[in-house]
Amino acid sequence: MRLFPALTLTALLANLPLASAQTPPNCALANAVDSGSYATLTITVWSEADEDNAAANWADCRASALRRTLTGQPNLSARMDGLRRQVQQMRALEGQFAGIRAGGGTLYSHAIPRAFPYLEEQLASLAALASTSLGAQTGQGYVTLIAQARREHAAYVATLRAYKPAPDETYTLYSAAEWKTLVNRYEALGRAVMGTLGSRGDAATVLGYTLLNTTLFPADGDY
Numbered sequence: 001m002r003l004f005p006a007l008t009l010t011a012l013l014a015n016l017p018l019a020s021a022q023t024p025p026n027c028a029l030a031n032a033v034d035s036g037s038y039a040t041l042t043i044t045v046w047s048e049a050d051e052d053n054a055a056a057n058w059a060d061c062r063a064s065a066l067r068r069t070l071t072g073q074p075n076l077s078a079r080m081d082g083l084r085r086q087v088q089q090m091r092a093l094e095g096q097f098a099g100i101r102a103g104g105g106t107l108y109s110h111a112i113p114r115a116f117p118y119l120e121e122q123l124a125s126l127a128a129l130a131s132t133s134l135g136a137q138t139g140q141g142y143v144t145l146i147a148q149a150r151r152e153h154a155a156y157v158a159t160l161r162a163y164k165p166a167p168d169e170t171y172t173l174y175s176a177a178e179w180k181t182l183v184n185r186y187e188a189l190g191r192a193v194m195g196t197l198g199s200r201g202d203a204a205t206v207l208g209y210t211l212l213n214t215t216l217f218p219a220d221g222d223y
Contacts, residue, residue, distance in 0.1 A: 023053065030061035035117035048106065052113045059116035066124055076130055079196055080123050086193050087211050091115045093186045094216035097160060100179070101221045103171035108217070115216050122214065126207050135204030143201035149209035150194065157187050159219035 023042045030038050039054040063084060070077035092112050099108035129135040160183045165172045190212060197208040 023050070023057070025057040025061055027061035027064065030058045031065050035059075048110050052110055055117050056113045059113075059120045062117070062120040062124065066120070066127060070127060070131075073131065076127060080127050082196055083126075083193060083208070083211060084119065084123060086189050086196070087119055088116065090186060090189050090193070090212075091119070091216050093182060093189070096182060097186075097219075098217040098221070100173045101163070101165075101169075103173055111216055118214070119211070122207075122211055126204065126211070129207055130204040135207075136202050138200070138202045140201070142203060142206045145206045146199060146201060146209055149206075149213055152213050153190055153194075156213070156215060156219045157183065157190065160186065163219075163221070 023044075026038075026042060029041060033041070035055060035058045038058045039051060042054050042057075043050045066080060067077055070080065095108045095112040098111075099105060102108065161180075163179070164176075165174050193212050197205055197212075199205070
């Protein structure tokens with residue numbers, strides 16, 4: 001099966017098997033508890049699709065809550081929305097890369113929406129830090145960490161770009177042209193994230209770079 005990167009949580013879930021009776025979002029609950037507790041309290045009869053749905057709902061609710069929190073900071077809010085869109089697409093592509101290498105399988109598509117709650121936690125922390133003077137604190141150590149994060153991302157992309165199935169990997173869904181297109185897209189998204197984050201050696205920028213390298217699956221397929 002082919003796994004297509006999603007632009008939004010809604011678009012992603014539209015491509016996944018539907019739960020037998022999906023629970024609608026309960027944002028009051030989602031904003032009060034962590035994502036695991038939310039799933040426990042909203043899934044009556046467990047299924048893979050219900051778990052995906054719970055993760056997506058929690059993430060959507062927290063994204064809306066973050067926008068409300070940042071009402072008085074429209075520029076920061078817009079940056080968080082942009083990073084969310086870009087990183088969601090990167091996580092979806094990481095799932096697609098893994099699925100292609102493995103010859104398909106729902107494990108890789110289910111992993112994508114389940115990664116979004118942690119992304120929302122990262123964005124909330126980043127926004128909170130960037131909203132205070134703590135986020136503007138600078139230091140040589142921060143410059144080093146940002147440079148390291150950039151190198152790690154470049155190495156991840158290079159590993160993806162170098163991939164070709166071994167002779168005995170006849171089960172893969174690999175197409176050289178498609179793979180190149182996907183890697184190009186992934187690299188462009190990474191550049192967009194780095195463009196948003198910039199290279200200022202401060203605490204907020206360092207935290208932002210964790211979004212880039214909190215990857216869903218290793219680039220070398222060793223999972």
